[in-house]
Amino acid sequence: MVRNMTEGNPIRLIVTFMIPLLIGNIFQQFYNIADIIIVGRTIGVHALASVGASAPLFMALLGLTIGLASGFSVVTGQRFGAGDEAGVRRSAAMAAMLSVIITIILTILSSLCLPFLLAIMNISDELYNDSYHYISIIAYGIIAMMMYNLLSCICRALGDSRTPLYFLILSSILNVFLALLFITQFGWGVAGSAIALVIAQGVSAVLCFAYMAKRFPMLHFKRSDWHFDASFAWQHLRLGLPMAAQFTIISLGILAIQSVCNTFGPETIAGFVSATRIEQLALQPMISFGIAMAVYAAQNYGAGKYDRIRKGVRQCSLVSFVFCAFAVAGMFFYSHELISVFTTDYDELLMEQATLYLSLSVPFYFFLGQIFVYRNALQGMGISSVPLISSILELVLRAVSAFILAGMWGFLGICYASPICWIAACLFTSGCYFYVQHTMKKAGR
Secondary structure, three states, rough: OOOOOOOOOHHHHHHHHHHHHHHHHHHHHHHHHHHHHHHHHHHHHHHHHHHHOHHHHHHHHHHHHHHHHHHHHHHHHHHHHOOOOHHHHHHHHHHHHHHHHHHHHHHHHHHHHHHHHHHHOOOOOOHHHHHHHHHHHHHHHHHHHHHHHHHHHHHHHHOOHHHHHHHHHHHHHHHHHHHHHHHOOOOOOOOHHHHHHHHHHHHHHHHHHHHHHHHOHOOOOOOOHHHHOOOHHHHHHHHHHHHHHHHHHHHHHHHHHHHHHHOOOOHHHHHHHHHHHHHHHHHHHHHHHHHHHHHHHHHHHHHHOOOHHHHHHHHHHHHHHHHHHHHHHHHHHHHHHHHHHOOOOOOOHHHHHHHHHHHHHHHHHHHHHHHHHHHHHHHHOOOOHHHHHHHHHHHHHHHHHHHHHHHHHHHHHHHHHHHHHHHHHHHHHHHHHHHHHHHHOOOOO
């Protein structure tokens, strides 16, 4: 079912669209979190640290696929908002062709560069083998990740956030079942967890494709839709590449922090990994609002309804504050219980470090929530330069803060790195958004 977001109450449309998207994002995060929980509880703290130490590379690959798919689907959403069904088909076909080409390149590059990347992340000898096997399997299976994210983003561009959710829930359950089977019964260790993840994402991609082929008449392709047009390809790349770079840059910032953290012991690494995975779940409402805002802005920008974009951003910004307040409350009151999920062995240092990170970072979620609203509104309007610069700003501040402050204060310094970059990126992104809107109003738009 497609949904036109150019008519009706903005916040009601955005929230209605966002709820299944939020559930889907939580289940997508559940892939990596389930791996960490299963590994930590069935193999031990060292295995948990091994998977966690390489997790930023997994997030970088995931971010690349999400960024490319999200950027490509902005063009699809704009064509849908303009009522151009032929343009929707051509955009979806072009996105598929570009995705296959880029995925092949990514697979080759990631497999060749993996030893170097693990080396610069300061992964110790005792963790290296498990980390290498885990992330190399993820890299070889990146095609499954890319295809699911592309298909789900095309569905969302057409206003349907429910269809990808159903298949993602099913594949998440499959991931847990296969991971337990491969680890506890087959004895494949950390590698079994990665294999389960790739298979599960592949299943969700196949199911999503089959459903779309049957239920979306608008996407019944013609032979002419698959004609490769260089200028049309560039329309997609000029949005997809900056968004992919944006996600990658953010992941590189996390990688920088993780590489500093990897110089500490396995318990501190495991504590940091546990805390950041909890944080990723807490941030899903903000991320979901951002994706919904991108779709909403793209459709209304394509329809020329610029006042609706401004109204939607104002309302979404206020609701994001409410979600942030709930996330902050949850982190403060239930952090110990949440951290305990990741391991059966109570480790005082692990618990202490994880709790410290959460207590220092959660008060700054309010800034992060606004970043997602303003950044994705600009993305939906086709303005990719500002979000890209904002991401670079995050990377520089996060990396510099982590290295300098960790040298001064140890793990405490690492905890302050993310809040510093969130504040700076929020001020920059929101300022640019209001400048763009001021310019559009002066131009009578």
